[in-house]
Amino acid sequence: MHEFSIVMSIVETAEEKVKEYQAHSVESIDLVIGDLAGVDCHALDFAWESAVKNTVLQTAKRNIIHVPARAKCLECDCEFEIKELFDVCPLCGEPLLQIMQGKELQIKSMIMT
Numbered sequence: 001m002h003e004f005s006i007v008m009s010i011v012e013t014a015e016e017k018v019k020e021y022q023a024h025s026v027e028s029i030d031l032v033i034g035d036l037a038g039v040d041c042h043a044l045d046f047a048w049e050s051a052v053k054n055t056v057l058q059t060a061k062r063n064i065i066h067v068p069a070r071a072k073c074l075e076c077d078c079e080f081e082i083k084e085l086f087d088v089c090p091l092c093g094e095p096l097l098q099i100m101q102g103k104e105l106q107i108k109s110m111i112m113t
């Protein structure tokens, strides 16, 4: 499962940070997930449950910050929100879009104890 490997890499990063700062565990973690990141939140929840067992994230409070997808039209330079990767420009109808945001998948911050 795709989401499981995502959570595993989050766990790995968290373990490294905790070691680096000589902390013991993570109290809370903020994740930034773009709407185009291809993450299914229910699958992520499910994967999270089993992946964080016996790790520094076991009791961490998790906050997910959703980032709406925005694109810029390469034809007319307008910027707008998109729902799908292959949406067309609402102004000129061109499909040549540059994704500005929405593909993020990262740890924004962590509080360690």
Ligand SMILES: [Zn+2]
Pocket (backbone or CB within 6 Å): 073, 074, 075, 076, 077, 078, 089, 090, 091, 092, 093, 094
């Ligand atoms: Zn356009």
